[in-house]
Amino acid sequence: TQLLEQSPQFLSIQEGENLTVYCNSSSVFSSLQWYRQEPGEGPVLLVTVVTGGEVKKLKRLTFQFGDARKDSSLHITAAQPGDTGLYLCAGVSQGGATNKLIFGTGTLLAVQP
């Protein structure tokens, strides 16, 4: 069974701080996605990374796919209370169907004003 481990599991920071969330696996993925989930709602796709070493930016969020396509990171600059939520990484295994995702364990972020 392929696993995607996220760290940290919980993170509580003050507004304006920077943070990094990690998503690690021993398996290679053909692509990796990041979702954000707010209380009482389903996850919403933030970004998809496909190429090893790829970096994508979404405003204050920077996503990186590891060179070996086994890991990824999400960096948030100057966090705001609106960034609060559960962040999930999800990978598509090599040779697998593009819509059969393996989800990570999640990182719960709380940004205090």
Add this chain to the structure above:
Amino acid sequence: NAGVTQTPKFQVLKTGQSMTLQCAQDMNHEYMSWYRQDPGMGLRLIHYSVGAGITDQGEVPNGYNVSRSTTEDFPLRLLSAAPSQTSVYFCASSQGAKLFFGSGTQLSVL
């Protein structure tokens, strides 16, 4: 746009009871899936369907049945609920690798 609609939002069952979680999408997506979400375990795939009349098992299918008679609907049935099935259930449809999720059903089995 409604997207993916799940009902009910909340449900409490007694052990042994049966129920159906409803899921409907209006985006004409061929692929639909059901996940359960438990603390510290992320989302785990229960069943999925690549089109009307075609279903297959995911990672944790035991205790659940599905059918796909139309492109729009993908209900999830619990035949005899168990406390281990207490969870939040999400239905999703997808276009390629981009999943669109419903808002979830919080199920408690006593």
